[in-house]
Amino acid sequence: MSNSMIVESKGITIDPYFIPAFDLRSGEIAVLSLLSGAYFQEIKTRLINILTGKVLNEALTISQPLTYVPHFRESWIRRNFYPSTVGRYLKKNAQPDHALAGKIYEHALINKRTRMKTLHESHRQLINLYATLSNTKHIVFDLIGQGPESADIYYRVVKEMVKQGGAAILLDNFRGINDDCTTYIEMELLRP
Numbered sequence: 001m002s003n004s005m006i007v008e009s010k011g012i013t014i015d016p017y018f019i020p021a022f023d024l025r026s027g028e029i030a031v032l033s034l035l036s037g038a039y040f041q042e043i044k045t046r047l048i049n050i051l052t053g054k055v056l057n058e059a060l061t062i063s064q065p066l067t068y069v070p071h072f073r074e075s076w077i078r079r080n081f082y083p084s085t086v087g088r089y090l091k092k093n094a095q096p097d098h099a100l101a102g103k104i105y106e107h108a109l110i111n112k113r114t115r116m117k118t119l120h121e122s123h124r125q126l127i128n129l130y131a132t133l134s135n136t137k138h139i140v141f142d143l144i145g146q147g148p149e150s151a152d153i154y155y156r157v158v159k160e161m162v163k164q165g166g167a168a169i170l171l172d173n174f175r176g177i178n179d180d181c182t183t184y185i186e187m188e189l190l191r192p
Helices: 040-051 075-080 086-093 101-104 121-133 150-162
Strands: 005-009 010-016 016-018 022-025 028-033 061-062 138-142 169-172 181-187
Touching: 005 169, 010 040, 010 075, 022 028, 022 169, 022 181, 040 061, 040 138, 075 086, 086 101, 086 121, 101 121, 121 138, 121 150, 138 150, 150 169
Parallel strands: 028 169, 028 181, 138 169
Antiparallel strands: 005 022, 005 061, 010 016
């Protein structure tokens, strides 16, 4: 397995914040620790757009595209009149022949006819993770909405994918994970 470069950053400025320089290679997990507070969601969204290449940033070189693992969303009309099932969701969003596409069915009480709206947020996020990983092995993700136990399961799935040549960037605002990653970067406030 080669340790090819995925992302090379010279330092990203999202005024008034700065994310110091870092590299991400295959087989690595980088944790970008964002400052919590009123602007966390906005900064996270802007950073996702930069890291996935939707917004160009001259301080960042992306050698292989990264995909953000989305949170499950469903319109009110769809949720109430034609709710998504796990099977339909995976058929639309995952590679059906990939081993991870059906991995969610190993969890108790989840089958193809299970309605997404009846699942806990942690299970919906795990379905999104499996669907995304069936399409790519280079991801950006967060653990928002996860409890400690489900975040641990989610993170173990990502670590296993990384061991197989993948790469991941975790956007987080807690300090507890800095010993269980390849690179840990803390966002800095440039001015108050």
